Amino acid sequence: MKLNRQRADAFLRAPTPDIHAALIYGPDRGLVRETSEKLIGAIVDDIHDPFRVSVLTGAELKADPVRLVDDAAAISMMGGRRVVVVRADGDDISRAVATYLEADVHEALVVIEAGDLPPRSALRKSMEADAKTVAIACYRDDGASLDRLIDDVMRAHEVSLNRDARSYLLANLGGDRLASRQELEKLALYAGEKGEVSVEDVVEAIGDSAALSMDDVIHAAADGDLSQLDRLLVRALADGIAPVSLLRSAQRHFQRLQLAQAMMKSGRSAQDAMKALRPPVIFLHTNRFGRQLQRWSASNILLAQQLLVDAELDCKSTGLPEDAVCSRTFLRIAHAAGR
Numbered sequence: 001m002k003l004n005r006q007r008a009d010a011f012l013r014a015p016t017p018d019i020h021a022a023l024i025y026g027p028d029r030g031l032v033r034e035t036s037e038k039l040i041g042a043i044v045d046d047i048h049d050p051f052r053v054s055v056l057t058g059a060e061l062k063a064d065p066v067r068l069v070d071d072a073a074a075i076s077m078m079g080g081r082r083v084v085v086v087r088a089d090g091d092d093i094s095r096a097v098a099t100y101l102e103a104d105v106h107e108a109l110v111v112i113e114a115g116d117l118p119p120r121s122a123l124r125k126s127m128e129a130d131a132k133t134v135a136i137a138c139y140r141d142d143g144a145s146l147d148r149l150i151d152d153v154m155r156a157h158e159v160s161l162n163r164d165a166r167s168y169l170l171a172n173l174g175g176d177r178l179a180s181r182q183e184l185e186k187l188a189l190y191a192g193e194k195g196e197v198s199v200e201d202v203v204e205a206i207g208d209s210a211a212l213s214m215d216d217v218i219h220a221a222a223d224g225d226l227s228q229l230d231r232l233l234v235r236a237l238a239d240g241i242a243p244v245s246l247l248r249s250a251q252r253h254f255q256r257l258q259l260a261q262a263m264m265k266s267g268r269s270a271q272d273a274m275k276a277l278r279p280p281v282i283f284l285h286t287n288r289f290g291r292q293l294q295r296w297s298a299s300n301i302l303l304a305q306q307l308l309v310d311a312e313l314d315c316k317s318t319g320l321p322e323d324a325v326c327s328r329t330f331l332r333i334a335h336a337a338g339r
Contacts, residue, residue, distance in 0.1 A: 001135070002128040008136045012038045017081070019134055020072075020106045021097070023127040025114040026138030030178025035138055036113050040083050043109060052076050053083045058091025065096035072100060072108045082108040090115060094122040101130060138177075146170055149180060154197075157188035164199040167279035172215055176245075199282055214241060214249045219285065221330045222253065222292045224337030233327050243326035244315050250330070251308045256281075258301050260293055270294075295337055304333050 003011060012035065015022070024035050040047045047053060054071050061068055068084065076082045086093060093112070100110065117124040127135040150169055154161060161169070169187075173180040183206045190205035191197045213236045220229040236246065256277055263273040270290050274281035281289045296304075311329040315322045 001131065001133070003134050003136050008035075008134075011134060011136075013042060015039060015042055015109065017106075019109070019132060020104075021101070021110040021112065021127065021130075021133040023112045023114060023123065023133065023135040024138060025112075025117045025124065025135070027116040028138050028177050029115065030176040030181070031138040032113050032115075034177050034181070035136060036085065036111050039109075039111055040085065043081055043083055051078050052080060053085060055085045055087065058086065058088040058093050061086065061093045061096035062091045065099050068093075068096045068100045068110065069103045069105055072110055073103075073105045075107060084108050084110045086110060086112045088112060088114040088123075092123075094126065097123060098126060101126070101132065106132075146173060146180065149177070150184060153181065153184040153188060157185075157191070159188050159191045160196045161202075162196055162198055164282050165197050165202045168199050168202050168282045168284070170279040171282070199284065203284070213239060214246050215285075217246060217330065218250045218253045219288050219292075221250065221333045222257075222296070222337055223288060224295070224334050226331070226334050226338070229330060229334050233330060237323050237326070243322040244312055246326055247308050247312045247315070247329065250333070251305060251312075254296075254301050254304050254308070257289075257292060257296055258298070258305075260289075261296075261298060261301070264293070292337075300336055303336060307332055 011019070011022075022039060024032050024039070026032055037047055040053060044052045054074075056067065056071060068086065071084045072082075074082065097110075097112070112123075112127075114123065119125075124135060127133045147166075147170065150161070150166065150173075169184070173183060187197065187202060187205045191201060213232070217229065217232045217236050220232050237243070260270070260273040260277060260281075263276055264270060268276065270293055271286070273293075274286055274289055307329050311325050314320055314325045318325075
């Protein structure tokens, strides 16, 4: 069955023995892994215990569909329920999972980590329909969930953030849960015993992160700065930033420009509009954002948004090189800004 966020949280804290398998999937691979480890940790004391946790790959199950039944039927030498983790990695393991569910073996809990599965996926459909299984979707952090993550990490390290520092993190993290957590842990270690962390501390501590590199690319495109954009694009893609993540971040940027312009039409000043955005535009970017509000017309913002949406669809459906699709789109946006 498919679990909503509230029911999923309850299940992750206390998985019931009547559930034989859990599918954890979604575009945020870091959150998929974190959720999987939380579930495993609710059953075993050490998630790396080889006697109670075994790990299979999608390729292994594709080659030998019965392997899952054999691993799930094994009895722990040390006692206690075992966990079998399956890392699908894009392989079609629906046949192996169907064989396991038909065998009705329930000595172990099978935890399947998968990527972004469409609703028509055979694996997702079977797991959502079976009463003995659960399916948990892991989508990229929104403002509320990212805010909770920031609080959790900072509280654990007894570090506080001022308003601008929090706003900067909310605007620049969130593409991947694991990456966001790593950047926050790095920030907390950097802060040490300072007590309150400023936005300058944030930039100094995580200024080389992928999220901040994306921010540089997006501003260069919106500024119409072609020479800087070309250099930043090459660096960002070489650093392994996913083109789709870059395109989605740019979509959010132009949505914020659109919203700020709407507030200005209702009588607010540019400064008030930028402060009213959630999260507000931090002082490091206010000058650039303000110039972009003047540079971009409402019709050109809509054009940029359409280019970005089309590019994301092309990356997912056409088989064209994603880096090339992404670069071409940002260059077109920069040309539009120049005009």
